[in-house]
Amino acid sequence: MVTVAVAGGTGKVGRTIVEAIVAAGEHKVVILSREKPKENKLLEEEIGASVLAADIHNISALTELFEKHNVHTVISTLGMNGPEPIEIDIIRASEASQATKRFISSDWGLPHTEKHAAQANSANNKLRAQDELRKTNLEWTSIHIGFFxxxxxxxxxxxxxxxxxxxxxxxxxxxxxxxxxxxxxxxxFTYSRDVAKFVAALLNLEKWEEATYIIGxxxxxxxxxxxxxxxxxxxxxxxxxxxxxxxxxxxxxxxxxxxxxxxxxxxxxxxxxxxxxxxxxxxxxxxNLDESKAVNNVFPDIxxxxxxxxxxxxxxxxxx
Structure with a gap:
């Protein structure tokens, strides 16, 4: 059992993933939130996971938080539509943390190209986050699911x-x-709760590829x-x-x-x-994701x- 931190875990995709990890019962999950913990007390009771107040742009404080809670894996479900890739500082904190070894980047779509990056800022942000991850010693993956x-x-x-x-x-x-x-x-097209089941199962794989494909x-x-x-x-x-x-x-x-x-x-x-x-x-x-690369083949029971x-x-x- 390891501790998994979900950035954006109170949001749409994030909460769904948190719920699946909690339901699987194999790992401890905590949620990174900008809100104060007391404001999330009811949410904690409802989901069954602790909410940690975190400034995702304060690298040193985030690094300390990861080490204090022994966070092994970080899952980012943050929106990537802003002017800059929002998860860069989380990646740097994860790399600096002695406890953190794995990172799932916020993708949840299709494998992007530089042509895509010129057409939509979200695609550019996702590619830049992947560039940052390649500079680290973290084991990481981006998860492609098509459309929700x-x-x-x-x-x-x-x-x-x-x-x-x-x-x-x-x-x-x-x-x-x-x-x-x-x-x-x-x-x-992949249903969000199926995506979350695969993510929970993925945490138990010994080795990750840079691209993970889930096909509903x-x-x-x-x-x-x-x-x-x-x-x-x-x-x-x-x-x-x-x-x-x-x-x-x-x-x-x-x-x-x-x-x-x-x-x-x-x-x-x-x-x-x-x-x-x-x-x-x-x-x-x-x-049109490639079925031969899908983790459906690894987890046929899902x-x-x-x-x-x-x-x-x-x-x-x-x-x-």
Whole structure:
């Protein structure tokens, strides 16, 4: 048993991972939070993990914290959309800590390239964090899962998930879709709780690769629309955005986007540019993860939910 610290462990992805590690019962888990511990007392009782107040930009204080609590592994689930890669100082503190040996970088998407980095700042930040990790003696990995399947859930499925972001490309609630490119390229979708189960299992592996692949299911966006139509019993209004349109940072707006644009502080044009980049990556095969490299092969007992199973469970009660 080792102590695992989850940066961002009170957030969406982070909390899901904390819950899975606690449920597995093989390692002690602590949460790094900017909030004072007393403000997280109820959360600690609910999740079953201690919350440690931490300044993630104070390297010396963070190093001392890691050593005091004998933190062996750090998992970062911090958002990477800011102007700089937010986890750099956590990486440096982990390297400085005598107790810390392993680090999982905040990726949770697809394996990025420098071309991606020029299209979206989050991709650039993830690559720069990996560059920093290569300078250390830490054993580390970035975890690629495709898209979180939760994003295409309903109010019913939201009750079981910590992720509630409005759907992109396929807006099931409003029976509409704006497909990037042809819509015929396979895309990986993985349910967050399945991701968390694999992460908990990954902690027991003796050796990590720099890239870890987790595959829940793979379908094309055209296939997803068909499955959603069958699950709801309704025909969808479908349009296609060409590669040329996406390259301009544009895409067709769906009814569900209005609420998303209203709740995110970034300008609408910036959000559309980021979303169009994801569309380009999907059409170019970036989300078509390689099954031969997946840790599904290492942990065959973990059976991820399929896209069809998830959508039928989430939306099937609306079928007339």
């Amino acid at each position: 399947l939760d994003f295409w859930g309903s109010s019913k499925s939201a009750a079981k998930s910590n992720l509630h972001t409005p759907s992109t490309f396929v807006d099931i609630k409003h029976r509409a879709a704006a497909i990037p490119g042809s819509g015929d390229v396979p895309v990986t 299911d793979k379908v094309t966006f055209n296939e997803m629309v068909k499955i959603a139509e069958e699950a709801t019993g309704d025909k969808f209004n479908v349009v296609y955005d060409s590669v040329e349109t996406l390259e301009k940072g544009e895409l067709s707006e769906l009814p569900g986007h209005e609420a998303m644009f209203a709740n995110i502080p970034a300008p609408k044009a910036v959000m559309k540019k980021v979303m169009s980049a994801y569309g380009l990556w999907a059409e170019s095969g970036g989300f 059976k991820p939910i399929t896209v069809r199973e998830f959508l039928e469970d989430a939306w099937g009660n609306e079928k007339k």
